[in-house]
Amino acid sequence: xxxxxxxxxxxxxxxxLPLTDDRYLNRELSWLDFNARVLAxxxxxxxxxxxxxxxxAIFASNLDEFFMVRIAGLxxxxxxxxxxxxxxxxxxxxxxxxxxxxxxxxxxRQSALFADKIRPAIEERGIKILSWSDLDDGERExxxxxxxxxxxxVLTPLAVDPAHPFPxxxxxxxxxxxxxxxxxxxxxxxxxxxxxxxxPRFVSLANYRFLPIEELIANHLGQLFSGMNxxxxxxxxxxxxxxxxxxxxxxxxxxEAMERELARRQIxx
Numbered sequence: 001x002x003x004x005x006x007x008x009x010x011x012x013x014x015x016x017l018p019l020t021d022d023r024y025l026n027r028e029l030s031w032l033d034f035n036a037r038v039l040a041x042x043x044x045x046x047x048x049x050x051x052x053x054x055x056x057a058i059f060a061s062n063l064d065e066f067f068m069v070r071i072a073g074l075x076x077x078x079x080x081x082x083x084x085x086x087x088x089x090x091x092x093x094x095x096x097x098x099x100x101x102x103x104x105x106x107x108x109r110q111s112a113l114f115a116d117k118i119r120p121a122i123e124e125r126g127i128k129i130l131s132w133s134d135l136d137d138g139e140r141e142x143x144x145x146x147x148x149x150x151x152x153x154v155l156t157p158l159a160v161d162p163a164h165p166f167p168x169x170x171x172x173x174x175x176x177x178x179x180x181x182x183x184x185x186x187x188x189x190x191x192x193x194x195x196x197x198x199x200p201r202f203v204s205l206a207n208y209r210f211l212p213i214e215e216l217i218a219n220h221l222g223q224l225f226s227g228m229n230x231x232x233x234x235x236x237x238x239x240x241x242x243x244x245x246x247x248x249x250x251x252x253x254x255x256e257a258m259e260r261e262l263a264r265r266q267i268x269x
Contacts, residue, residue: 024088028070028095032102035062039106043113049121056118059110063103064172068242071099075241128209129202132219139205147220150199155217157224159191167192171240174214178221180228188231193217193224 041047042055076082078092090098119129128134135143158167159180169175174195181188195214202210214235221230 026088026090026095028066028074028099029102031066031070032099032106035059035066036106038062039109039113043109043117045117049118049125053118053122056110056114059106063106064239065242067103067239068171071096072241074099126208130205130209130211130215132211132215135205135211143203143211143216144220146203147216147223151196151213151217152220152223154196154198155193155224157191157193159189159225161189169194169238169240171238171242173197174235174237176214176218176221176233177236178225178233179231180221180225181231183227183229189228191225193221 038055038059042052042059044052047055074092074096078096082092122129132140157178158164160166169192174197176193176195178191178193179188180191195217199213201213203213203216204210218233218235221233222228
């Protein structure tokens with residue numbers, strides 16, 4: 001007579017754990033983490049110097065595109081009152097606050113890396129990026145002639161006053177903002193000078209020494225504003241909205257949609 005089969009223990013199926021609200025990663029913050037990894041490659045001293053410089057440039061280019069498209073889209077949603085679109089459901093305002101803090105941290109790392117590591121390493125290899133104060137009298141004289149012949153003819157300084165509205169500033173263009181004062185009346189005006197992109201960014205000097213073109217222009221602002229005193233100047237750049245929104249119900253013609261968007265950007269954000 002066969003013995004009865006052993007009875008299997010009654011194993012109750014475990015209930016699945018409840019899904020948490022933070023199970024999804026935010027798309028924009030994830031992208032910043034990706035770009036942080038690019039910056040980490042630039043910080044890695046095992047990577048050849050030239051490759052580190054390239055990674056530093058890629059990081060900066062990526063960040064520009066991120067603000068031009070992703071941040072522009074978030075600002076649009078915030079202004080129009082649209083709800084959060086991502087799976088994490090983080091509101092646009094909260095995303096922008098976190099992104100601002102994280103981006104500032106990354107840009108501080110980028111600046112410190114170039115100033116403390118990359119630039120000294122370049123100089124050790126005989127390549128120097130100079131300022132105007134580093135030049136001797138002979139070099140300054142040659143650069144004055146270069147400025148007069150090559151740079152001055154393509155500069156268009158624009159003053160801002162009640163008779164001249166604030167000029168349109170193209171995206172990613174390099175500019176000098178200057179405050180100039182009338183020595184007779186004491187009136188101060190704001191002026192903007194666009195750094196031209198049709199001349200080399202660096203002026204080459206002897207022995208692999210280079211002067212940034214904006215440094216040369218800044219030290220000759222007096223020639224651009226004849227009869228005025230230059231009080232101060234600062235370098236700046238604008239990253240403009242490049243996000244294109246198409247309404248499929250309204251925009252049957254893509255060309256018309258593009259024309260309307262480009263016209264809006266003449267006074268864009």
